[in-house]
Amino acid sequence: MRLLTTTILAGLMATTAQAADLRMSWWGGDARHAQTQEALQVCGTKHGHQVAAEFTGWAxxxxxxxxxxxxRTEADIMQINWPWLPLFSRxxxxxxxxxxxxxxxxxxxWTEEQLAGGEMNGVLNGLPVAETGRVYFFNKTVFDAAGLPLPTNWDExxxxxxxxxxxxxxxxxQGLNAIFLVSTTVTQMTGKDLIDxxxxxxxxTxxxxxxxxxxxxxxxxxxAIRSWQQVAGEGNIELFEMRPWADGRIAGTYEWDSAYAKYADPLGDQELVPVPILQVDSAVNDGTYRKPSMLLAISARSENPQAAAQIIDCLMNDPEAVDILGDSRGLPASRAxxxxxxxxxxxxxxxxxAHDLxxxxxxxxxxxxxxxxxxxEIFGDYLEAAAYGQIEPEDAALEMIDEMNRAIRSFR
Structure with a gap:
């Protein structure tokens, strides 16, 4: 009923925005390109607008x-990567x-918390298309064969x-996962994000x-995990591309919920399952790292922002557009x-x-x-140095914080 109401209201509102020629830009693969163009055709027709597609790969x-x-030549509607917000809209x-x-x-x-992920300086600059977050996954087949339950804490x-x-x-x-493991641990212990x-x-501190x-x-x-030296010595190969992962000789990882298939597919008949966030003993929260995987934004210079808003609402909430787009951008953040x-x-x-977690x-x-x-880069460099025993954790932390503060000083 809610979807139907949304569609009817959107149709009525079309009369308040004159027919417009719009542009929308995004990145992705061939499937996303085809689905998005089809959805734009549907949404443009419903609201009387023409939407020119501008798409590329990620690179x-x-x-x-x-x-x-x-x-000053950007498209009216833009797919924006979440970390770009402070770069383009400080x-x-x-x-x-x-x-x-x-x-x-x-x-x-969207919940207010979801919307907050698209805000800069209290302004809603981008609407989350999908949310993603870090989840612990374990190879249930391996644990079952050993007669062990799936871990619920680090002691296990x-x-x-x-x-x-x-x-x-x-x-x-390994690599980025090591950075996230440290970050999640500190967030759990302090209740604070890395950046205030x-x-x-x-x-x-x-x-x-x-x-x-x-x-x-x-x-x-x-x-419990391989050393940084061992990972580097084996060529820093992505986990999902490694034979030990496919063979079940590495039985757990900490990854994006949206990347599940990338890690599950190499396992064949083995079963990879998500588990609740593992917490350290002194945790004050579970440290879940949750973010918009990407956002839809309207250019501040768009000559037809109302028309652009109609297209965004249609892409995100309209039943026909939702069916066309499916999970081409991950699990939709829109509840509808x-x-x-x-x-x-x-x-x-x-x-x-995994997404529910x-x-x-x-x-x-x-x-x-x-x-x-x-x-x-700073986080990884000093963590690597500490892993190699080249610097003590206390000195690494001090230097890391000092250099990161210098790196983000211009965003204050």
Whole structure:
């Protein structure tokens, strides 16, 4: 009924926005390109607009958008990567305020927390197309064969070491996953995100960050995960491409819920399942890292923002458009869209279960600056140095925080 009402109202509102020629830009693969063009045709016809499609692959898309915005030639509607918000709209004025179009876009289909993920300086710059978050996945087949339950805490992960079969490790945390493991640990212990949104500085103290680094190193020392040196020595191959993963000799990982198929497919008949967030003993929350996987934004310079808003609402909430787009951009954040896809059986049960864990998490809302390239580089470099024993965790944390604060100083 809600979807039907939304569609009828959207149709009535079409008379308030004159027929317009619009442009929409996005990145993706061939399937997403085809589905989006079909949905734009449907939505354009319903509202009397023409929408020109501008699409590319992922490589180079940020540079393309940067050039267009600098030259004031950007599309009316843009698919924006979440970490780009502070780059393109530091004070919230880089994109239109979507709350000004709440009579056109049914924002009630998103929670306030979801909408907060698209805000800059309190301005709703982008509407989350989908949400994603980090989830713990374990190979149930491996644990069942060893007669062990799936881990519910880190003590059980450590206890499984050496009990799953010769040479089988219970978990993996390499590269970016090691960074997320440390970040989640510190967030659980402190209740704070890496970046303080009010001051645009690192929220953690050196002591707190050092404790997170020591926790990661303790898992290596206990043999629960491979060392940084071992991972590097084997070529830093992605986990889903590794033979030990496909063979069940590595039995757990910490990954995006939306990446489930990428890790489950190589396992063949083995069953990969999500489990509730593993917490450290001193946790004050579960540290869930949840973010919009991408956003739809309207250019602040669009000559037809009302028409653009109609197209966005149609793409996100209209039943016909939802059916066309499916999960081409992940599980939809719009409640109306996600419920429709779920009712039609279009979602893998394990993906749905993983996504439910993400939505149920109680971690702080992360800042997009968590994923600023320089912040990530600094985090990884010092974590690697600590893993190699080149620097003590306390010194690594102190230097890391100092350099990250310098890297994000211009965003204050």
């Amino acid at each position: 180079g898309h940020q540079e393309r958008i940067t050039t267009q915005i600098a030259g 004070d919230g004025t880089g994109f239109a305020d979507l709350r000004e179009f709440s009579d056109i876009i049914d924002l009630s289909q 992960v450590r206890a499984a070491t050496g009990q799953l079969g010769e040479g089988v490790l219970p978990f993996e945390a 949104a009010q001051t645009t500085t690192v929220a953690w 050196p002591e707190e960050l050092a404790e997170g680094i020591r926790f990661y190193l303790s898992l290596v020392e206990d043999g 869209a996600s419920e429709r896809l779920a009712a039609e059986g279009g979602i893998d049960p394990n993906v749905a279960a 993400v939505l149920a998490g109680n971690g702080p809302v992360p800042s997009p600056l968590n994923e600023h390239p320089k912040v990530r």
